Amino acid sequence: MKLPNGQHPIAPPAPATKTPATHSETGQPRPETMPLSARQQLDQLQLANRATILARVAEVINRQGAVNTEVLLDVRGKPLPVKADIGATELKPGDWVKIMRAGNELQLLGKLAATPEATITRALAQRMPWQQSLDSGLAKLVTALERGSLPDLKPGQLPAAPSPQPLPEAARQAIETLLARLPASQTLTPGAGSQTGMAQQMRQWIEESGLFAESRLVRTPSPTLPDLKLAIGRMITGLLAEQGGDTTMAFNRLTPLATPGLAQAPLQFPQPLAATPVTGSEPVSVGQTLRILAGMLNRITVNQLHSQILSARAGGDAAAPVSAMLLDLPWVTPQNEPRVAQLRMEHYKDREESSSKSRDARRAAVSEWRLNLAIDLELAGALNFEVSLRQQEVSARVWAEKQDTLKQVNEELPLLRRSLTNLGLDVTELECRRGSPSYPATKLEHRLVDTRA
Incomplete structure (x- = not known):
């Protein structure tokens, strides 16, 4: 699974100039207005490299002519769009999957079987x-x-008063x-x-x-x-x-x-x-x-x-x-x-x-x-x-x-x-x-x- 990485790269600090009201002191756009890279998105989720986590499939988007499937995951309550080559694994909204961070990508380790609940x-x-x-x-x-x-x-019968x-x-x-x-x-x-x-x-x-x-x-x-x-x-x-x-x-x-x-x-x-x-x-x-x-x-x-x-x-x-x-x-x-x-x-x-070790107590x-x-x-x-x-x-x-x-x-x-x-x-x-x-x-x-x- 790859996170969309078409965002603009982070610009280097600009020379000190008079800062407009819509810019920070460094002259860069405010961080909250900048699109995040794949690494930044994973860091925000506090997901370390090689760490695994459970996520819920919120939406599966199959675009016509696309090789990979776009999946919107719900990870720790936050949406995370990914491009996934899931092969024979069939995913649908509501499924729970186990994923692992590998560098700036996510690996699909498997789909959880449906629990009785x-x-x-x-x-x-x-x-x-x-x-x-x-x-x-x-x-x-x-x-x-x-x-x-x-x-x-x-069909075709007119309503009456039967x-x-x-x-x-x-x-x-x-x-x-x-x-x-x-x-x-x-x-x-x-x-x-x-x-x-x-x-x-x-x-x-x-x-x-x-x-x-x-x-x-x-x-x-x-x-x-x-x-x-x-x-x-x-x-x-x-x-x-x-x-x-x-x-x-x-x-x-x-x-x-x-x-x-x-x-x-x-x-x-x-x-x-x-x-x-x-x-x-x-x-x-x-x-x-x-x-x-x-x-x-x-x-x-x-x-x-x-x-x-x-x-x-x-x-x-x-x-x-x-x-x-x-x-x-x-x-x-x-x-x-x-x-x-x-x-x-x-x-x-x-x-x-009931959790006591004593049989009599249980x-x-x-x-x-x-x-x-x-x-x-x-x-x-x-x-x-x-x-x-x-x-x-x-x-x-x-x-x-x-x-x-x-x-x-x-x-x-x-x-x-x-x-x-x-x-x-x-x-x-x-x-x-x-x-x-x-x-x-x-x-x-x-x-x-x-x-x-």
Whole structure:
């Protein structure tokens, strides 16, 4: 790799003369206005001779008729244009390469293989802009279930006012089965958590959220498993079967419908809760329904990939969780209106204790579980729960948007304390605050060094 070296050579000092305002005392142009030579550029990067460094390919420029490829590298946060004869090595933007300084040139030592985190990041970035919130998507599916869907216009057909047609039976059954399994808000009453069977229902609610669809299929290879992601897949299959032709290719060509709020802050979790109730709309066409389902599928997949990103960073960041799970949990109101509860579960370990040389100390390493739940109830409004469990010690904090809800939660705190104590837990902190907590947003980045040993 050669750096462009067509710049003007550095001029020798000129005789002392009256210096114009735009020149230095030596009569030369100011250094910041002079183009830098290849050596100066490498020296500025503090890259010594025979030293190696990692760089990211920012852009590959293939000029017509050019023998070499022009590559723009990102080296230590600074752009560095080079002319490269890379041979059989295929470079594309985003690749990481190892280079070495040889005099005033750079030698390409090799391209780094894609790390699992980089692969996940790339897949996540592709789906982030095309997410459909599950509550609004389910509301439109309820409308399609009750009122049918409009036929798609064929090429050359003039728009008219066609009457809605019933959904295909397979898609209809998939929607009915899904809605029948969604929990209702009547079960979310104070003290219900201590009732027999409630813990198992919560476990089932989480298990069927779609986050674990692939792992459940591996254990039980049945496409009829009660699972949100698999149910969406069955709806898509039922709708495509009525259209005939190459259904898979037709679905892949669809542009998923996205929820604006998710596009503005795609990696904020939990997302700000909707200020207005989610309602259905007028019947849409089969094509529009498929685009809604594609966006919902992207939302679940983004949560899956986002969880993997957070877990993959545990080895390189002491503040990162060992494992993380981000879930959207749909539920329905007494009026059969879909809503979503957002759950964030993270597992942390005490790294100082777990890194001890003593085997007993490693076994005794303290783990901490943190749970964040965001939900918007009909009358109570937006509520956020923060729970931390460290061995037998538990602390909880509740955030309420409404003043009346804040008062009611404070009245229920003694019941919550007794319920936790009955489980054998030591309650260290329990309080309710007005407003809502703030959560950090995930930033996609490339980690060059794997610090896990």
